[in-house]
Amino acid sequence: MALPRLFLHLVPPSSTFPAISKPSTLSLLNAAGSRRIGSSAARGYLGERAAPPESAVSDFWRWLGEKGAVSAAIVKPAFVPEGLGLVAQRDISRNEVVVEVPKSLWIDPDTVATSEIGRLCAGLKPWIAISLFLLREKALGPASPWHPYLNILPSTTNSTIFWSEEELSEIQGTQLLSTTVGAKEYVESEFTKIEAEVILPNKHLFPSAITSLDFLWAFGMLRSRAFSRLRGENLALVPLADLINHNSSITKEESSWEIKGKGLFSRELIFSLRTPVFVKSGKQVFIQYDMAKSNADLALDYGFFDQRPVRDTYTLTLEISESDPFYGDKLDIAESNGLSDTAYFDITQGCPLPPLMLPYLRLVALGGTDAFLLESIFRNSLWGHLELPVSRANEETICRVVRDACKSALSGYHTTIEEDEELMEGENLDERLIIAVRVRAGEKKVLHQIENAFRDRESELDGLEYYQERRLKDLGLVGEQGDIIFWETK
Numbered sequence: 001m002a003l004p005r006l007f008l009h010l011v012p013p014s015s016t017f018p019a020i021s022k023p024s025t026l027s028l029l030n031a032a033g034s035r036r037i038g039s040s041a042a043r044g045y046l047g048e049r050a051a052p053p054e055s056a057v058s059d060f061w062r063w064l065g066e067k068g069a070v071s072a073a074i075v076k077p078a079f080v081p082e083g084l085g086l087v088a089q090r091d092i093s094r095n096e097v098v099v100e101v102p103k104s105l106w107i108d109p110d111t112v113a114t115s116e117i118g119r120l121c122a123g124l125k126p127w128i129a130i131s132l133f134l135l136r137e138k139a140l141g142p143a144s145p146w147h148p149y150l151n152i153l154p155s156t157t158n159s160t161i162f163w164s165e166e167e168l169s170e171i172q173g174t175q176l177l178s179t180t181v182g183a184k185e186y187v188e189s190e191f192t193k194i195e196a197e198v199i200l201p202n203k204h205l206f207p208s209a210i211t212s213l214d215f216l217w218a219f220g221m222l223r224s225r226a227f228s229r230l231r232g233e234n235l236a237l238v239p240l241a242d243l244i245n246h247n248s249s250i251t252k253e254e255s256s257w258e259i260k261g262k263g264l265f266s267r268e269l270i271f272s273l274r275t276p277v278f279v280k281s282g283k284q285v286f287i288q289y290d291m292a293k294s295n296a297d298l299a300l301d302y303g304f305f306d307q308r309p310v311r312d313t314y315t316l317t318l319e320i321s322e323s324d325p326f327y328g329d330k331l332d333i334a335e336s337n338g339l340s341d342t343a344y345f346d347i348t349q350g351c352p353l354p355p356l357m358l359p360y361l362r363l364v365a366l367g368g369t370d371a372f373l374l375e376s377i378f379r380n381s382l383w384g385h386l387e388l389p390v391s392r393a394n395e396e397t398i399c400r401v402v403r404d405a406c407k408s409a410l411s412g413y414h415t416t417i418e419e420d421e422e423l424m425e426g427e428n429l430d431e432r433l434i435i436a437v438r439v440r441a442g443e444k445k446v447l448h449q450i451e452n453a454f455r456d457r458e459s460e461l462d463g464l465e466y467y468q469e470r471r472l473k474d475l476g477l478v479g480e481q482g483d484i485i486f487w488e489t490k
């Protein structure tokens, strides 16, 4: 009997904030913020168009003072290479609180609920409700009480959702491109629904037209500015605290911020941000955004990357096909081991394969003369058997399929790692191009690493010990050297 087909997808899984659907087409929106690649002069991070004017920053600072958010003024907003950032006004000790923002200044679902569009937004996903709120207030201009804050938000970031088609062509073949396209399609489809159901029927509340690009901007602001635990239902923008930039040299992410009561006798919540390291007066305060994010995640969410190879990952999606004759049995086994009929494995540069990946691959490929292992008497012990090679045919299949999938994924990139590295040595490269080259090179390195691991395994197939030999040994029928033990019959 032929071995079952092993489905191996080299596309990323859906992300959860907000749920990003998988891309179905490669049609791309012409996002705001498109800039030519290869311009001769290196630009500042946001470019002049994206950065707010200085007067907007001082208005924002005054506004915060009026709202009681800057009593101590240990840090001040300032122009830094990352756009705006928080700069120390004196030496600040490690773990010292640098910013405290009362809940009355956050923009969260409660802010939307008490606004003029609160009734319309009841029941909407938090990010959609907040996006509508942001866009409506933005359109009100100086008439909005939130104007000083909205006025310092950048018009774009280097997130791949804001890249032009030309810029996106530099990440051709990458998982980052599929996630970006998926994110944009998701935002576009949510916009189409909300436009028809909320915006157009309530034109009196949305006097200025809201386009899908405006909606994408709001999505990008939330994605890049909401602190990692303030997402989903707890989504919130925290003005001033959201000016903190990321620094990869800070490797502790916890304890940089917390939400607490304002004082013993007050019920009001405050967002309290601490510096994880000592900062000298005049220097910028940084935090670590998220240790778990890959470079592709960082590029999509924030528009930058980290030099460390552990940020380079590639997600393999493995699937037990519904057409597999043993689908039900395999699903049952996968589920009893905390997996499902689709499993995602993030492979990281320089790190071993995720421990569950090989057993899962062997399960997916199980068939032919190994299919007896799927019988119910093996049910409780099967996963243990899958942790070791099952049979030569099974092991050979997984090596071949994974190698083929890697080769096919690698053929989708339009440059080699060597070409990328050479390009990176050039001067005055566009920031988005640098992100593109770094991410695509990182993905390819991981794919080569996976391919090499399975090529090495394939060359060792003859020396591996398979289920039948282990079984005979357990029964005492085969010696340690593989010699068959005979009994003398009387």
Ligand SMILES: C[S@@+](CC[C@H](N)C(=O)[O-])C[C@H]1O[C@@H](n2cnc3c(N)ncnc32)[C@H](O)[C@@H]1O
Residues within 6 Å of the ligand: 045, 082, 083, 084, 085, 152, 153, 154, 157, 158, 224, 225, 226, 242, 243, 244, 245, 246, 247, 248, 301, 302, 303, 304
């Ligand atoms: C939470 S905001 C920080 C404030 C932001 N710099 C601004 O001007 O409003 C996150 C954004 O800041 C920028 N940023 C933060 N850390 C960065 C870094 N290490 N390198 C480049 N850009 C960074 C990115 O544009 C990111 O999307």
